[in-house]
Amino acid sequence: MGTTARLIYDESESNSDLYYLSGFLAGDPFLYLEIEGETRLYLSDLEVDRGRSTSSVDQVERLQAVVEAIKDADPDLAPANAGKTSSVLRRIAHDHGIDGFEVPGSFPVGLADTLRGLGVGVRWLQGSFAPARLLKTPEEVEHIRTAIQHTQAAMQAAIDQIARATIRGDTLYDGAEPLTAEAVKRTIHSTLLERECFGPLPIVAGGEQAVDPHDRGSGPLPANRPIILDIFPRHMPSRYHGDMTRTVVRGKATDEVKRMHKAVFDAKAAAEALVRDEAQGQAIHKAVQAVFDDAGFETGEKDGRMVGFFHGTGHGLGLDIHEAPRIAKGEATLRAGHVVTIEPGLYYPGLGGVRIEDDVLVTATGCDNLCDFDQERLEV
């Protein structure tokens, strides 16, 4: 009767569980195993030195040593077969008396089925291999706070640039040229860059573009209409994220847009008032919806597109820009130590889009807003 080992095979630039568990950052897939409480990496010769000096695992092994052992045991084997990940894993299973691997649900089915075909068990587990990652340590909260400070600097620079624009007709101008979303994004990027942050896809969307919450925005920015600024960079030294949204109008907002902005502000406050250890994400999301319904801002499909409030209220934030828990229609329980965004919004063709977003730390009795940036100012 053999033992069971946990196994992840992935790259760690996008798989944050793997980065969290291994402390090793690599853009190409590598093997992470937990065998009887001991954590190990198997790395190519190109990576093994860096793995030994930077990773947090107990053992860093040369992948090539396993491949050599396979070749030694079966000199007739084609070299390409000896080097296959499935062959390597079968050999590791043999050497360590492992009769099955436990893998995350995201494990590649091709490798899983191949191992099964070789007589090596593969069982996938629900949920994350690194659930502790969602409960931020004080050090992790500081990393997020730092990322947020840089996000706020970029937000301020973007708003300042919009506030400096002149108005001609329906359009904002920077001197003789229209002020474009691209120009504001350049300001955001360069501010982030000076601060070792990368957020390649910020949203600077005005007018009708902002009605689609995932339109990132392009071209000349409108006067007298809401412009959504959503900035969510990773601070590269720590790899943690900030995520903030503000909505501004350069010029005069209509009364209806002012009412939208007020409703979004109120909905956000209502959500934050409910955030605490053991709060239900669903209940918070419903509270946001209720504020909008009570203020007369209806949600639903109109002329073939969604209008009103039709995205989640928030999501966990950390090494991933989107992680558990989700504050939305589905079930999720908040825990002290979670960091979540709170980001209600309203979107109507003709009026435009309004969204306000901060990041909060869930505590035993409520939440700490990690952001410190004016939410009420609409006209700039």
Added chain:
Amino acid sequence: MGTTARLIYDESESNSDLYYLSGFLAGDPFLYLEIEGETRLYLSDLEVDRGRSTSSVDQVERLQAVVEAIKDADPDLAPANAGKTSSVLRRIAHDHGIDGFEVPGSFPVGLADTLRGLGVGVRWLQGSFAPARLLKTPEEVEHIRTAIQHTQAAMQAAIDQIARATIRGDTLYDGAEPLTAEAVKRTIHSTLLERECFGPLPIVAGGEQAVDPHDRGSGPLPANRPIILDIFPRHMPSRYHGDMTRTVVRGKATDEVKRMHKAVFDAKAAAEALVRDEAQGQAIHKAVQAVFDDAGFETGEKDGRMVGFFHGTGHGLGLDIHEAPRIAKGEATLRAGHVVTIEPGLYYPGLGGVRIEDDVLVTATGCDNLCDFDQERLEV
């Protein structure tokens, strides 16, 4: 007897096959299907409008409509179950008479096994669902060429900055302060940024740091020793990459380093001379190794670390920074239309690291070097 449909479930910021097939860029997973030659996306209400306006598929469906159909058919079902991806896929299979899905090997085993448990077949296929992606169209080659031009601008700015440094003792200075890898990276980043390129992790590694090819470099840069500059950004508007490396010495290179640089230059030329349609990657890699062996630069493990030439000669380049084919020890056949890097290097403790890298288009009779940047100058 039902039909078989191809299925991908992933996000398309890192899954370039999915981006190539769908033309739809999203950071959260979505469903892509090919049913009897028709391509379809199933998107959340948040994404469906953007999907209809930007994707290249035949049909964009509302995911929520499938969920509603599931709820209508079984009003007692818990809402969370109706929304599960496995439930949605079972329903789509039912509606379209699909008795099995073909998926790529990277498909998540958790979802595959769940579908199988529901009686829906899942079979994974070897290789890519988008093999055409590797054979670049003239338009794609132009995208890569543009990315390379921006890469070259950043390379030139970095080399100029190093060339301007003053030398005191073993260290480079910018005025009163040491010139650091971080400062050169800021120059690279800001040059790329102005050109809508992102390459968050360039390598600026001097002295002993450069002996580990994956050390990205940090701190003060050395005088009179090789500094490796490896820059590989994505041009965001097209999402294609450039990837180039140069090695420079500010001050005087030793004769041994000059010999290393010459050997790397010769090895690269030997590799390029072999590149053409139907060339074998293995043969090209062996030719590089032979140039190094003949010049007396040995490869192997020394004092517990790899020295000499111990990474691949090159890799495919396109929407992914690393894609097929690999020019390395394994089998791979080059085809006209592939774009590959050629990047031999040598690494010895005490001497440092030297690498030169260009990107070439494989043609029927040879290759076109898409880069146009001096390779021979070592001292700056």
